[in-house]
Amino acid sequence: xxxxxxxxxxxxxxxxxxxxxxxxxxxxxxxxxxxxxxxxxxxxxxxxxxxxxxxxxxxxxxxxxxxxxxxxxxxxxxxxxxxxxxxxxxxxxxxxxxxxxxxxxxxxxxxxxxxxxxxxxxxxxxxxxxxxxxxxxxxxxxxxxxxxxxxxxxxxxxxxxxxxxxxxxxxxxxxxxxxxxxxxxxxxxxxxxxxxxxxxxxxxxxxxxxxxxxxxxxxxxxxxxxxxxxxxxxxxxxxxxxxxxxxxxxxxxxxxxxxxxxxxxxxxxxxxxxxxxxxxxxxxxxxxxxxxxxxxxxxxxxxxxxxxxxxxxxxxxxxxxxxxxxxxxxxxxxxxxxxxxxxxxxxxxxxxxxxxxxxxxxxxxxxxxxxxxxxxxxxxxxxxxxxxxxxxxxxxxxxxxxxxxxxxxxxxxxxxxxxxxxxxxxxxxxxxxxxxxxxxxxxxxxxxxxxxxxxxxxxxxxxxxxxxxxxxxxxxxxxxxxxxxxxxxxxxxxxxxxxxxxxxxxxxxxxxxx
Amino acid sequence: xxxxxxxxxxxxxxxxxxxxxxxxxxxxxxxxxxxxxxxxxxxxxxxxxxxxxxxxxxxxxxxxxxxxxxxxxxxxxxxxxx
Numbered sequence: 001x002x003x004x005x006x007x008x009x010x011x012x013x014x015x016x017x018x019x020x021x022x023x024x025x026x027x028x029x030x031x032x033x034x035x036x037x038x039x040x041x042x043x044x045x046x047x048x049x050x051x052x053x054x055x056x057x058x059x060x061x062x063x064x065x066x067x068x069x070x071x072x073x074x075x076x077x078x079x080x081x082x083x084x085x086x087x088x089x090x091x092x093x094x095x096x097x098x099x100x101x102x103x104x105x106x107x108x109x110x111x112x113x114x115x116x117x118x119x120x121x122x123x124x125x126x127x128x129x130x131x132x133x134x135x136x137x138x139x140x141x142x143x144x145x146x147x148x149x150x151x152x153x154x155x156x157x158x159x160x161x162x163x164x165x166x167x168x169x170x171x172x173x174x175x176x177x178x179x180x181x182x183x184x185x186x187x188x189x190x191x192x193x194x195x196x197x198x199x200x201x202x203x204x205x206x207x208x209x210x211x212x213x214x215x216x217x218x219x220x221x222x223x224x225x226x227x228x229x230x231x232x233x234x235x236x237x238x239x240x241x242x243x244x245x246x247x248x249x250x251x252x253x254x255x256x257x258x259x260x261x262x263x264x265x266x267x268x269x270x271x272x273x274x275x276x277x278x279x280x281x282x283x284x285x286x287x288x289x290x291x292x293x294x295x296x297x298x299x300x301x302x303x304x305x306x307x308x309x310x311x312x313x314x315x316x317x318x319x320x321x322x323x324x325x326x327x328x329x330x331x332x333x334x335x336x337x338x339x340x341x342x343x344x345x346x347x348x349x350x351x352x353x354x355x356x357x358x359x360x361x362x363x364x365x366x367x368x369x370x371x372x373x374x375x376x377x378x379x380x381x382x383x384x385x386x387x388x389x390x391x392x393x394x395x396x397x398x399x400x401x402x403x404x405x406x407x408x409x410x411x412x413x414x415x416x417x418x419x420x421x422x423x424x425x426x427x428x429x430x431x432x433x434x435x436x437x438x439x440x441x442x443x444x445x446x447x448x449x450x451x452x453x454x455x456x457x458x459x460x461x462x463x464x465x466x467x468x469x470x471x472x473x474x475x476x477x478x479x480x481x482x483x484x485x486x487x488x489x490x491x492x493x494x495x496x497x498x499x500x501x502x503x504x505x506x507x508x509x510x511x512x513x514x
Numbered sequence: 515x516x517x518x519x520x521x522x523x524x525x526x527x528x529x530x531x532x533x534x535x536x537x538x539x540x541x542x543x544x545x546x547x548x549x550x551x552x553x554x555x556x557x558x559x560x561x562x563x564x565x566x567x568x569x570x571x572x573x574x575x576x577x578x579x580x581x582x583x584x585x586x587x588x589x590x591x592x593x594x595x596x
Contacts, residue, residue, distance in 0.1 A: 082578070247551065288578075
């Protein structure tokens with residue numbers, strides 16, 4: 001065990017120093033928001049590949065997706081079509097966002113909405129949606145960190161005023177995260193991303209070679225999965241069944257993913273639209289890794305880690321999220337378990353940093369500058385963003401320590417549904433300009449309906465069964481809410497154009513998008 | 515003189531739009547979606563590959579297919595200097 005911890009700590013300290021050094025890498029004037037919060041829009045194809053790879057495939061993904069397979073079987077594999085089919089969309093739509101953002105100096109999706117529609121209310125709605133959706137995501141990264149710390153058996157605790165007994169390693173990781181984000185901004189994050197992704201690829205490669213050979217091949221692994229879970233259950237009479245839920249989960253998730261604030265931050269930090277297009281071709285490499293990681297859930301079943309007394313405490317605290325750490329401890333040599341845990345922990349640190357930076361960018365640009373202090377200097381703007389990024393992380397830490405993890409998971413579930421409701425005002429707006437008032441109404445309808453559907457399922461699931469013409473249609477709530485949202489936005493636009501007319505306050509022109 | 519031209523607001527903006535012609539190469543981007551849309555087709559065990567049920571290896575192959583389908587569109591666009 002001591003070897004495990006030593007390897008883990010050595011890698012962690014190395015990454016912390018690298019993050020702090022990041023401010024000097026391709027040095028820019030970090031008192032400017034686009035330098036601190038977008039890395040000066042300077043990242044080429046390779047760095048963007050590492051950065052987006054680390055940003056989109058987070059530590060929580062690497063723990064939660066196999067945990068879902070471990071608990072629910074085949075339905076958890078929707079992450080694979082999701083992680084593949086988002087790339088044609090990225091390829092077609094998001095170079096347009098990059099171009100218009102570059103032309104007008106936009107840093108966030110809400111910046112674009114304000115410029116495109118000249119409507120402060122709609123821009124605020126988009127900014128708040130992003131902030132609320134990304135906060136629980138940061139909290140879940142810290143949960144991923146907690147799982148690793150527990151698996152390492154680091155039990156040192158410290159009593160803090162107001163927060164009670166706090167895990168020392170978690171606190172240390174938090175300060176590392178806060179320090180390098182503050183000093184280096186997105187540059188530090190990008191450097192860490194390179195290390196993180198190399199660690200992840202080595203771990204995945206080792207896992208899919210070592211573990212199946214020890215367990216006696218993939219045939220044995222799939223034989224250990226309960227037969228009812230290997231495939232999606234067949235549809236009952238007059239129901240579209242689990243297959244439809246599977247497809248809509250993938251669709252809703254892929255529509256939302258690139259609209260998350262941290263994705264937008266990652267995309268806009270690239271140096272040209274060509275970088276984004278090339279990355280749409282090379283990023284699926286991570287999706288292959290994700291698919292293999294998903295299968296780790298089945299390997300954990302086959303290894304039987306759940307019934308081993310030494311992991312009982314971990315499963316009790318973290319549920320199925322402990323499946324992958326337990327599998328690594330059981331299967332890998334001590335030193336390599338430390339290596340793998342470092343990959344997960346650094347994989348939590350790095351996206352948490354981008355998410356916090358995205359929060360800083362959003363709050364400063366779209367709330368502070370638009371509503372509180374319109375005349376603030378560029379230096380004040382950057383300073384504000386750094387402070388907000390710190391506050392966002394502190395909030396996430398508090399969330400993890402004080403509230404139950406289930407709240408973070410439920411909020412993240414809702415966050416995906418909410419983000420999906422920004423599709424008409426952001427993604428669609430790259431092509432079509434509907435009326436901002438109608439879009440705001442559509443957004444409200446979508447968010448309200450989506451929240452109501454998930455609440456009526458007691459926040460346990462996001463697949464709401466609709467009843468249409470005597471058929472049961474189990475549909476991801478984000479997708480059904482988005483349909484209502486689109487309908488309201490479109491009908492509203494038609495009615496407003498026919499009656500009061502639509503004033504045009506669009507500061508962008510068609511050529512900006514090319 | 516150009517300066518004498520009256521500004522026409524929205525209409526003239528519309529005309530700045532570069533003339534786009536639809537090229538059939540863009541249809542390749544629909545292939546991955548077609549690959550995945552009909553779940554009952556791949557929700558089956560056989561044929562297996564190295565002991566892996568069809569449901570899993572079919573979808574893993576789909577990831578490679580998706581990346582490959584973007585390539586021709588990429589070269590088409592780069593060729594036009596976009």
